[in-house]
Amino acid sequence: xxxxGNLLEVYPMxxxxxxxxxxxxxxxxxxxxxxxxxxxxxxxNGFITESVYDGFEAQERLSREVFDVVVxxxxxxxxxxxxxxxxxxxxxxxxxxxxxxxxxxAESQDMxxxxxxxxxxxxxxxxSVNKLINxxxxxxxxxxxxxxxxxxxxxxxxxxEGGN
Amino acid sequence: MMxxxxxxxxxxxxxxxxxxxxxxxxxxxxxxxxxxIENNLENNIKHQLxxxxxLLETNLKDKxxxxxxxxxxxxxxxxxGLRVTIIASDGKVxxxxxxxKEHLFKVENHAGRPEVKDxxxxxxxxxxxxxxxxxxxxxxxxxxxxxxxxxxVLRFSVPLHDIELLEAKMRNVVAISIICILLLSxxxxxxxxxxxxxxxxxMSAVAEAMAKGDFSKRARMRSRDEIGxxxxxxxxxxEQIKDKIDRIDAERAKLDLVLSSMFEGVIVTDDKxxxxxxxxxxxxxxxxxxxxEGKKPLEIIRNAAVAEMVDKxxxxxxxLATEEISVNIxxxxxxxxxxxxxxxxxxxxxxxxxFHDITELRRLEQIRQDFVANVSHELRTPISSIKxxxxxxxxxxxxxxxxxxxxxxIIYQDSDRLASLINDxxxxxxxxxxKMKMLFMPLDTVSVIKRAVTVLENQAKAKSITFRLDIPSxxxxxxxxxxxxxxxxxxxxxxxxKYTPENGSVSIIASLVDNYVQVDVVDTGIGISExxxxxxxxxxxxxxxxxxxxxxxxxxxxxxxxxxxxxHGGRLWVKSEPGLGSTFxxxxxxx
Numbered sequence: 001x002x003x004x005g006n007l008l009e010v011y012p013m014x015x016x017x018x019x020x021x022x023x024x025x026x027x028x029x030x031x032x033x034x035x036x037x038x039x040x041x042x043x044x045n046g047f048i049t050e051s052v053y054d055g056f057e058a059q060e061r062l063s064r065e066v067f068d069v070v071v072x073x074x075x076x077x078x079x080x081x082x083x084x085x086x087x088x089x090x091x092x093x094x095x096x097x098x099x100x101x102x103x104x105x106a107e108s109q110d111m112x113x114x115x116x117x118x119x120x121x122x123x124x125x126x127x128s129v130n131k132l133i134n135x136x137x138x139x140x141x142x143x144x145x146x147x148x149x150x151x152x153x154x155x156x157x158x159x160x161e162g163g164n
Numbered sequence: 165m166m167x168x169x170x171x172x173x174x175x176x177x178x179x180x181x182x183x184x185x186x187x188x189x190x191x192x193x194x195x196x197x198x199x200x201i202e203n204n205l206e207n208n209i210k211h212q213l214x215x216x217x218x219l220l221e222t223n224l225k226d227k228x229x230x231x232x233x234x235x236x237x238x239x240x241x242x243x244x245g246l247r248v249t250i251i252a253s254d255g256k257v258x259x260x261x262x263x264x265k266e267h268l269f270k271v272e273n274h275a276g277r278p279e280v281k282d283x284x285x286x287x288x289x290x291x292x293x294x295x296x297x298x299x300x301x302x303x304x305x306x307x308x309x310x311x312x313x314x315x316x317v318l319r320f321s322v323p324l325h326d327i328e329l330l331e332a333k334m335r336n337v338v339a340i341s342i343i344c345i346l347l348l349s350x351x352x353x354x355x356x357x358x359x360x361x362x363x364x365x366x367m368s369a370v371a372e373a374m375a376k377g378d379f380s381k382r383a384r385m386r387s388r389d390e391i392g393x394x395x396x397x398x399x400x401x402x403e404q405i406k407d408k409i410d411r412i413d414a415e416r417a418k419l420d421l422v423l424s425s426m427f428e429g430v431i432v433t434d435d436k437x438x439x440x441x442x443x444x445x446x447x448x449x450x451x452x453x454x455x456x457e458g459k460k461p462l463e464i465i466r467n468a469a470v471a472e473m474v475d476k477x478x479x480x481x482x483x484l485a486t487e488e489i490s491v492n493i494x495x496x497x498x499x500x501x502x503x504x505x506x507x508x509x510x511x512x513x514x515x516x517x518x519f520h521d522i523t524e525l526r527r528l529e530q531i532r533q534d535f536v537a538n539v540s541h542e543l544r545t546p547i548s549s550i551k552x553x554x555x556x557x558x559x560x561x562x563x564x565x566x567x568x569x570x571x572x573x574i575i576y577q578d579s580d581r582l583a584s585l586i587n588d589x590x591x592x593x594x595x596x597x598x599k600m601k602m603l604f605m606p607l608d609t610v611s612v613i614k615r616a617v618t619v620l621e622n623q624a625k626a627k628s629i630t631f632r633l634d635i636p637s638x639x640x641x642x643x644x645x646x647x648x649x650x651x652x653x654x655x656x657x658x659x660x661x662k663y664t665p666e667n668g669s670v671s672i673i674a675s676l677v678d679n680y681v682q683v684d685v686v687d688t689g690i691g692i693s694e695x696x697x698x699x700x701x702x703x704x705x706x707x708x709x710x711x712x713x714x715x716x717x718x719x720x721x722x723x724x725x726x727x728x729x730x731x732h733g734g735r736l737w738v739k740s741e742p743g744l745g746s747t748f749x750x751x752x753x754x755x
Contacts, residue, residue, distance in 0.1 A: 030709060031545050033574050037552040040567070044560075053710060075541055077709055104544035105537065125548035129555045 023068040023140050026050045028058040028084065029102070030076050034125075038071055038102070041129050042136065055079030062088055067097055069136050072119075074103040074110070082117050089118035098139045102127060170364060174357030175350070182349040186342045197334055201327050205303065206290065209320050212244055213288075213307040216318050220250070224311035233259035234268060247298075249319040251280055251306075258316060262298065271297070274319075279306040283317045292324060300325055363391050367398050379406035429499075429519035431461060435512055437474055439464075449519060451493055461517065467491060470501055470517070477505045477515040488522075497523045538704040542585055542719065546578040553578075581716060588720040592703070595727040602645040602731060606755040609639045609674060609681050612646060616653035617672065624661050624670065632671040639674055642681050642752045648728045649752065655725050656685040656748045662715045664689035664745070680734060680751035691742035700738060701726045725750075 025047045029035040032053070039049040050067070052058045055076035062070065062084065070088060074081035085099045098120045103110070106124040114122045121135055223236055233250045240248040241261020250259040255275020257268060274280050282289030283306035295302045306319040363386055373381045379402050383395035423430055429446030433439050437460045447453070456464045462471040469487050476482040485503040490496060500520045506513045553571045561568060594600040617631055624631055642649075660670045668688040675682050692700060692707060699705045704719040706712040712719060729736040729750045740746035 031549065031713065032710060033549040033578060034545065034552065036574075037549060037556060040561075041552075041556055104541035104548070106540065106544070107537070125544040126551045127548060129552045130559065 022046065022048050024048045024050065024066075025069045025071060025136065026052060026058065026062065026067045027071045028052045028055070028076065028081070029071070029073045030054065031073075034073075037129065038132065041133055042071075045133050045137070047136070053077075055081070055084060059084050059087060062094065062097075063091065066094055068140055069098045069100060071100050071102050071132075071136070074101060074105050074114075082113060085114070085119050086117040098136075100132070100135060100139070102132070169361070171354070171357040171361040174360060175354045178353035178357065179346075179350055182346060182353065186345055190338060190342055193338055194335065197338075198327075198331055201330055201334075202303075205322065205327060206305065209246070209303070209305045209322065210288070212246065213305055213318060213320055216240055216244070216248065216320065217307050217309045220309050220318055221311060224309075231265070234265055235259070237261045244320070247302075247321045249274070249321065251275075251317040251319060253284070253315045253317070255280065274317075277304070277306075279304040279319060280317050282306070283308050283319075289317075289319075295321070298323075303327075360391075363387075363395060367395055370398060370402065374402055374405065377409075379403075379409070427521075429521075431517040431519075432506070432514060433461060433474060433478075433517075434514040435478060437461065437478060440514065446519060449493075449497070449499070449521060450491075465491070473501065473503045474515055474517065477503050478512065480505070480512055497521060498526050499523075535703060538719075539589065542704060543582070546582040546585070549578040550575050550582070577716075581713075581718070584716065585718045585720075588718045588724060591724050592720055592727070595724065595731065600648075600731075602648055604643050604645055604732070606641045607644050607646055607649065609642050610635050610637060612642075612644075612649055613653060613672060613674060613683070616650045616657065619650075619654055620657045620661060623658070627661060627664070627666045627668075629661055629664055629666070630669045632669060634671060635674040636676075639676060639681060641755045643755045644732055644752050648732070652725050652728050652750065653683075653685075655721050656750075659721065659748070660685050660687035660689065660746075662717075663687065668745075677751065679754050681754065682749060682751045684747055684749045686745065686747045688745040691744055691746050692738070692740040693742050697738065697740060701736070 025042055027035055027038045027042070027049055029038065029051075030053050035051045035053065039051050042049045047069075050061075052061065056078040058070075058072075058076070059079050070084075072081045072085060076084075081101060081103065085101065088094050088097055088099055099118065100121040100123060101114050101119045102123045102125065104125040111122050120139060123132060123135070219240070220236060224232070237248045237250050237259030238261050240246075246261075248259075248261040249257060251274045252258050255273040257271045257274055260268060260271065263271065277291065278293075279289035279291040282291070287308060289304070289306040291304045293302065293304070294300070301324040302321045303324050304319055304321045306317045309316055309318050363384065367383045370381045370383045373379075382402070383398050385392050385395050385399075423441075423443040424445075426443060426445055429449045430441070430443045431439055431446060432441035438458050439456050439461060442452075442456055450465060452464060460471075461474050462468075467489050469489050473482075473485045473487055477485060482503075483505065485501075487501045487503075489499050489501055491499060498521075500522050502518045502520070504516050506516060553575050557568065557571055561571060591600070613635060614633070617633065621631070657670065657672075664670060664687045670688075671684070671686040673684040673686065675684075696705075696707045700707070701722050703723045706717065706719050726736045729752070733753050734751040736748070736750040738746060738748050
């Protein structure tokens with residue numbers, strides 16, 4: 001769990017994101033056609049997308065940048081999706097990042113494993129583009145709601161009082 | 165303890181018997197000899213006395229002077245060799261063969277002598293006593309006689325000393341003969357006992373050899389008696405034992421052979437959990453070099469599950485136990501352990517543990533599972549793409565003139581990919597299940613390669629890649645299925661073209677190696693790194709996934725090629741230098 005100290009440290013970043021209208025989404029998928037498919041549909045729906053085709057590259061960028069949602073394939077070159085998901089979820093700076101796993105691995109143990117590493121959604125291929133978009137939309141709205149609740153919590157208040 | 169040989173014992177017993185017999189005889193003889201001689205003597209004297217009496221009575225008819233008595237006594241003495249005395253009825257000595265006339269008168273009266281008294285009283289007198297006259301032990305015998313006007317006694321006397329001499333002489337003879345008999349029988353006894361004990365000694369040696377495991381010796385049959393029968397029994401026993409031992413040895417050897425040729429490891433323990441037997445496979449599995457007999461299974465297989473299993477079996481709680489264990493010696497191995505109790509006559513005598521190394525089985529299972537997962541992934545990806553783009557177009561991209569055409573071409577590409585994937589999967593499964601029918605025919609090597617090259621000429625031309633063919637015109641024919649051989653050639657050439665940059669070259673070199681034609685496909689392409697090289701023929705293994713996808717590869721091509729080549733009885737391998745190019749080589753047998 002995040003400590004208060006960490007929360008305060010990352011707070012300015014959260015504020016910056018809250019202010020920003022467009023959500024940034026990283027699409028990690030080594031199949032060019034599917035990556036393009038997801039990216040095309042997300043940008044059509046007003047998201048800003050970043051296409052990454054390699055596990056290592058994704059890991060690198062996610063440790064430096066914060067995204068609202070990561071659409072993550074599992075079978076990736078160099079580093080697999082589960083490990084990327086785990087590092088994202090363990091990164092305090094990315095506590096607000098949702099991970100949607102989009103994979104051809106449809107076995108139940110993989111789904112369980114996805115849950116274990118903290119993925120927020122597990123979608124198996126072949127998938128419906130519409131459903132994917134709806135899930136991502138829902139997640140970002142929910143994140144906004146959670147964010148507002150946090151603002152009115154005791155920690156949030158003490159911070160805003162201090163600011164006054 | 166001193167070992168006394170049998171023949172000595174026998175000799176001793178025989179000697180004892182002989183000595184006893186001879187000495188009994190001797191004492192018997194000794195005790196009867198004296199009386200016999202005496203009796204004999206007495207009888208002789210008695211007869212001589214009777215004769216003397218007759219002689220005396222005849223001679224005394226007319227002569228009756230004392231001088232006549234003396235003369236008669238002297239002549240009789242001389243004739244008989246005895247002391248002859250003639251005594252008158254009043255006891256006066258009338259004549260004596262041993263005395264002179266002068267002496268005769270000095271001789272005392274003999275009336276009181278017991279023999280004289282007896283002679284008068286009973287007709288015959290006998291007495292043995294010391295004679296003071298001649299100072300010797302004497303035998304006296306007397307008989308009464310009658311003449312003209314009177315009567316008297318005729319007495320013969322013999323010194324007993326003579327009898328004793330005779331007796332001693334006799335005794336000597338007996339003693340010497342007894343000693344001779346003794347010595348003779350001793351020798352005979354020794355020979356006899358040696359003769360009796362010899363076969364026994366021999367049999368004992370045979371029995372001893374048998375005890376030491378040498379069954380080649382046989383006891384000699386010398387006779388048909390009990391000893392001969394014993395020898396015969398011993399020989400047949402030896403044969404039977406040898407037969408049984410041979411059979412046991414054969415069984416043992418068979419068991420050893422079974423155990424040592426078994427792939428599974430076997431441990432046998434007694435009821436105290438101590439190992440009594442272990443086969444070479446088990447030693448190999450657990451890398452044991454010391455002798456584990458007498459140890460407990462836990463000491464050599466450091467696994468709690470196995471120890472618990474043995475414990476349960478030996479406590480009679482379990483009749484068939486199965487456990488899967490994982491051991492690290494030195495790399496991980498998975499073993500399936502089956503344990504059963506050894507029961508004999510309803511008694512628990514130990515346990516048998518059988519270790520199957522199922523590492524390879526598990527690995528193959530894993531490969532199969534991975535393959536299934538891979539197939540699933542490879543199928544789902546193009547379907548996702550097709551479905552997703554179609555959905556996108558339907559959801560409005562129909563109006564997006566900029567992207568529409570491209571989306572449709574992606575759908576087309578991915579359908580194509582799906583189709584070729586399905587074709588490759590079917591090929592692979594047909595080859596692997598042995599259902600692919602191959603028609604092996606003699607093929608002309610030069611023309612069959614050239615036909616395959618023609619198929620790809622346009623593709624090469626498009627990238628300005630030149631084909632170089634180096635095939636000797638006199639190369640022998642190969643035995644192959646033309647369609648499959650072409651598939652191999654096209655696949656390898658297709659790869660070579662795909663991974664070779666523009667203006668490169670691809671060489672096809674055929675040569676004769678032993679009983680095979682070796683075909684090398686040499687490209688000047690990007691090459692394959694050392695770490696990818698060993699895995700290149702694995703199913704769905706791609707060096708560069710994105711590039712492979714882009715080039716329409718399914719990840720199964722080389723795997724299929726490898727299968728086809730080995731179905732022809734050939735071999736496929738690859739050499740590569742990253743940046744310089746790769747050489748794929750394969751062999752196909754000659755007709």
